[in-house]
Amino acid sequence: MMDDFMIRAALAGIGVAFAAAPLGCFVVWRRMAYFGDATAHAAILGVALSLAFSMSIFVGTVVVALLMALVVSILSGRGYAMDTLLGVLAHSAIAFGLVAVSFLSGVRIDLMAYLFGDILAVSQDDLAVIWGGAVLVVALIGWRWSALLTSTLNEDLAYASRINPKREQLALTFALAITVAVAIKVVGVLLIAAMLIIPAAAARPLSRTPEGMALMAGLIGVVSAIIGLRAAYVFDTPAGPSIVCIAALTFLVTSVFKAVRPQR
Template sequence: MLDDFVVRGVLAALGTVVATGVLGCFVVWRRMAYFGDAMAHAAVLGVALSLAFSMSIYVGVIITAICIALIFLQLTGAGQTADAALGVLAHSALALGLVIVSLLSGAKLSLSAYLFGNVLSVGTTDLAIIWGGAFVVVGVLWWQWSHLLTATLSPDLAYAAGIDPRRQELLLTILLALVVAVAIKVVGALLITALLIIPASASRQLARTPEGMAVASIIVGTLAAFAGTQASLMFDTPTGPSIVVAAACVFAATTILGRLRA
């Protein structure tokens, strides 16, 4: 019989990979990996501000990540290159977050848990927030699927179809902020981007349609969640990094399989 904290940890990991699996496909298709890193760095600032003002970590991370995303869109709209804007915002947010934590007594240990994740410490309230966030992300993506796909394939085609690509980009950035907040307790700020990119990249070898890739990405993430949690319990390793390592192993296997099929 599994302990309650293990069951909650597995359920939290599953809720996270459901959200990151589908959204990660758009991150891969749009080559937004660096943007995901920027959101993860913004999460560190969000955690620091949450600790400073004694508010919910989830609220602080979501608000901070959305603010960073909006500033990024303003900078790129004003002519700044995307990579330069992301570099400035990501590292500035990370540095400011670390400075704030250094000024707070007793906050360093709390920040460490959010940097590397601690899925086995997830409570029932955390579980409700994680699965609630996952349902919101998947629901919005399902609702806007065709518009998001069109804007991803060709902004010009999107304009011709009456779709505003900038609006779709803003929607994706907001969903990314939500996913970062949901995933921070599971894999930590340093590994959130990995959970977005690795399952989606692995699923490319397993599917021929965008919808199939999204489903395959969730399946890969689910396998990684189970395998990583089991390995963590067996070898007494950090659960979040163990899940990412398991996902990387699946990626390696699908890549080898794709080479053999070619």
């Protein structure tokens, strides 16, 4: 019989996979991988501010992630290349976050847990936050699915259909901020982008429709979380990185399957 902490860890991993699956598909389709990575890096600054002002880490990371997205939106049309802008903001945010943490007196913080996750230390309160955030993300993506898909495929088509692509981008950014906030406890800042991108990329060769890709990405994420946790328990390896390793191996398998499958 599984220990309670392993059951909580498994439920946390499934919750993160549940949130990251549909969102990760849009990150892949829109080529927003670096944006997701930058948002995750900014979470460290959110953690530092949350501890400094004695507020919820979930709230702090969401606020900082949304502020970073706002700054990107304001500066992106003013002569800055998007990859340069994201690189500056991502590395600046994590640097300022790490420096800010060093100034917190009387606060004990395990930086490794925030950088690489500490899924085995997930509490019942953490589970409530993770699953609450996951349900919110899935509900938001489900509600805006058609509009998000249309604006992803073609902005001109979106405008013709009376859809505002900037509004859909804002909805996607809000969902990304929530996902980062709930995933930080599970896989950590440095691996959040991996859980967004890898399951979705692994699902792509196996899917014929956008909806099918989202469902397959969710399945791959859930299986990766369960097998990765089991592998971490058996081989005494870090849980968060083990989950990502299983997802990466799945991506390798599906990529090989795509390469050897006869083209139609």
